Amino acid sequence: MILLVDVGNTNIVIGIYEDNKYIASWRLSTDTKKTSDEYSIQLMQLFTQNGLDPKQVKGIIISSVVPNIMHSLENMVRKSFDIEPIVVGPGIKTGINIKYDNPKEVGADRIVNAVAANELYNKDLIIIDFGTATTYCALTKEGNYLGGCISPGIKISSDALFERAAKLPRIELEVPKNIICKNTITSMQAGILYGYIGQVEYIVKKTKEEMKSLGLGEPFVIATGGLANTIARQTDVIDEVKGDLTLEGLRIIYEKNRE
Incomplete structure (x- = not known):
């Protein structure tokens, strides 16, 4: 066990x-x-x-x-x-070649996700993790971790709006049917979630362009994290949701280092 x-x-x-x-x-x-x-x-x-x-x-x-x-x-x-x-940290065997300026700066969660994704999919990838922060990572089939970007998570954005705008309430993160909304709560939900979907689509588009400029093929896009399914249902840029990606990465790293 x-x-x-x-x-x-x-x-x-x-x-x-x-x-x-x-x-x-x-x-x-x-x-x-x-x-x-x-x-x-x-x-x-x-x-x-x-x-x-x-x-x-x-x-x-x-x-x-x-x-x-x-x-x-x-x-x-x-x-x-x-x-x-x-x-998980410096000195641990991962099988991933980190191309960051300073490899020690890459968060352990991003490395673990990359290990799992490389093992499971064996193709050029974009990995999106919807956590407290949302991370976007570019990974080649050969296991080269190219880097990526980090943005505030959806809940951080929602909490900031509630805390900094006196008349706006705290809301549930649910996608409303319309973007032209008739009340404050659905207006906030639409702005936060549809705005976030737009962010995801644009970052994925730009990441694909940069990966292709390096001579790589069309990357496969996988998502994990708490709100991955919510976002994936609203856009076609995410190819697959893998909820247990991080745990799978930990298991793989354990097997590489257990002796």
Whole structure:
């Protein structure tokens, strides 16, 4: 049994992999103030509720974009499982050739997604991850990570509008039927979500142009993250949604580094 932990700015996604399949996945709130003991209690409760034995965990891998939480998480792993975790970072085998000016600047989540995408699709790719921030990454069939861009996530945009405009309410992120809306809530939903769809389409278009200028073929576009399905239903530039892309990347990296 392998424990896979992906730490994002908003949520910690945890997966349990055994016998060539995912047998459980959980989502916790990311909280840098929690102690290792608090995280241990939460995790042990999840194991118990799902009828799983923590003693069966033979390996653990962690990917994080939140440095301040790592001390608590690594201590929790050592105390609860008596295992030294693999932490995605410099020195870890990935099979990906990072073409960034400074490869150490690339977020662990982007590397993990690239590893999974390269293994699963084996073609030129654009990877979109709709998280707290939305990341766009260009990856070649040969595993060359070319770079990409980062924009504020959809929820950040929505929260900023609510917090900075006194008369505008907090809204659910649902796509309305029309863009000419008759009330404030649907007007905000239309502006935020259709505006975001427009951003996705334009960035994908420009990324494809730059990749083709490098002599690459038409890239396949995959999306992951919380709102990937919501956006993908409204546009034809996303070829496939892969919800477990990050967990799959963690599993692959674990296999490359477990010895």
